[in-house]
Amino acid sequence: MAETAAALPPVRRLSGALYGVFVLIGIATSTWVTRTPALRDALGASTEQMGLVLFGFSVGSMLGILSANAVTARLQARRTILLGTCLVLGGLALMAAGAALASLWCAFAGFLCFGLGIGWSDIAMNVECAALERLYQRTLMTTLHGCFSLGTLLGAALGMLMAYLQAPLLLHWLGVAALALLGVLPLVRHIHNHSAAPAPAASHAHADTEPAPGPVLSALRERRVLLIGLFILGMALAEGAANDWLPLLMVDGHGFAEAQGTVIYLLFTLGMVVGRFSGHRLLQHFARVRLMQASALAAALGVALAIFSPLPWLGAASVLFWGLGAALGFPLALSAAGEGPAADSARRVGAVASLGYVAFLVGPPMLGFLGEHWGLRLGMLPVLAMALVATVLAMVLQAWAARRTATGGAAQQTA
Template sequence: MTTSVITSRSQLVNWRNAVFVLFAVNGFGAATWIARTPAIRDALDITIAQMGFLLVGISGGSIVGLLLSSHLLHWLGTKRTILGSLAIASVGLLLMGLGTEVLASYAFTFLGLALYGFGTGLCDVAMNVEGAVVERTAKKNLMPLMHAFWSLGTVAGAGVGAAAAYADVGVGIHLGVVSGLMLVTAFVATRPLRGDAIAEPESATDRKERSGFAARMAIWLEPRTLLIGLIVLGMAFAEGSANDWLALAMVDERDVSYATGALLFGVFTVAMTVGRVLGGPLLDRFGRVPVLRVSAALAVVGLLAVIFIDQPVVMVSGIVLWGLGASLGFPVGISAAADDPAKAAARVSAVATIGYLAFLAGPPLIGVLGDNIGLLRALLVVVVLITVAGLVSFAAREPAANSSR
């Protein structure tokens, strides 16, 4: 890796904005299929438990992408990894729509979900590593704002999904159009990326230690990395359970329409976005640990309100608190994992992989429980995991050299 210098503010702004766009297009793609989960379930004529196992496709694909990410980043660099991963994700989204509506095939839909999961899992790590380099170059706390753009993408995706459901647009057409838009955006937005050319000064020994396969795998034995992963796991459950089940739970157990279910998911994504936009200043003022503890408390209170109180105003308020509480766990965990630039890719990969276990284990677990005790009561498992994340939030504390607190 050669050292390069950002020669003008416009270069830095273009680079930063490209990363913002990449986060947004990923969020838009995710919300596109999430908002149509009730229609996907009905088109395939499957039970809640079968739906849970179908979602293992995206989670399993994501885990594979995450596990390979640090090695692919070492071989290909962030720019080519992001472009390739988004191309794979767009193909997966297209296959998902074909499997649901055209073929009505559970197996084909599962394949589409797996490809989409692989692409987005790989892209998640690559764009977060690129974003961490932007942060260090700009000398500003930008990671929450980057994740806010992911949430803005989900807001837009949920809105388009609700409109498509209301207009009775087929899942195949909807997902196919979004697949094409995602692919075009990937080619345009990756052009200004510069993370492969910007490096922290390092010795030859540092480069060897950072790039070796054994060194990248040894990250998995670091206690702090594993604890940060546990924080991300709990908060990923908070976010992922809403992504997978909120719209469907509202349709099945609160008797709302498909369009209303998609809109309530949109409320959650708006709350997530607001939390991430406000996250940077809050982190600068109070630090990671207090912010994470308050976030966990908000998510627990909101989720309990949604589970137990069948009253529209309380339900919507609970969804808002749930979204605000879940908003900062992932970006703060990624920032903490990237504290050491020399090992950022490997640590971000490890932490993200642990977090994505929520997306792997969560759908079948919640689905099976939902078939027996109801979807909303099954979400009590998520309450427990969020509580654990709050209790171990001390692991994300800023390095002493970088904190004035």
């Protein structure tokens, strides 16, 4: 106990560094999300062309997520997070240049860099946070993702002000990129690469029962990891669709002005912040799988109202349910994947997160294509369907956990 108490100040400092970086990445993300209508106008792009531009983010994210384990193993968490964050901010600067030059290809390249940086920094931070959770036996993941949502809230508030003032995208986005870089540099010094530490000696006694290291996606051969990965696929699509399309959905689908669309996105991020910062307290009263089920159901309700509501104000209010529902899906699934043998934790987290990024890869162009032909409201039907699938998967995981608990109890009674 003395060692645990002595370790509390370091875990606050170490987790605080991760939290700070995630806040800044959240600010950078909502900086471009809140100005997507202005970016579309600056590029002179159709809805389908905007989907293809956003596809750059998806491709970059997938490349980043699939290579993140190898990059992190070589560079360790601290340098991977720094490199990824620099790519994020450099991508934002390239997007600003694309808007100024009215160049679709420059904007696409900016989104590609942004996505690659997100993939590297996101996986490295999640793996490092999972290592801290195991080491200090504390729930940190929901707060980590809450900090990302807090950053998106702050960035959305700034974006709303910039949209109201009709500030040039070049000035807005370059300013955010420069200030965020100044904030990141001192934070990464406090990241100490705990995810690279060797597994405790007790773990090696069971090395013959642990899965052998291998490609990140090979972890999906384990049924439980696959179910968690499919769950996160649906929840990532719900979150990613809002991040990519919500302002345009409200502007084009419900007839709001650009500044109003940004305010509505602000409501979504507020729901995300409240949901994620409440996660630690909720986990003290409810089982993780029950929270996963409730989150998916709330997200489905929010998306359904956004699609089918005939009243614009109700469609706008629905984003609170959407945000509250999407808030806990990703971090809870990553925490669940991180449980188990420490030596294989990074591969499990990487595999589950990879399936999440499949949603980011497929989502933007698919929703853009559907939105071009059906309108953005009906284009969100796949998001609703996947949220309902995630609800069912959470029920399956709950039944799986109940069977394992019953089996373990019976084994103890027999012994």
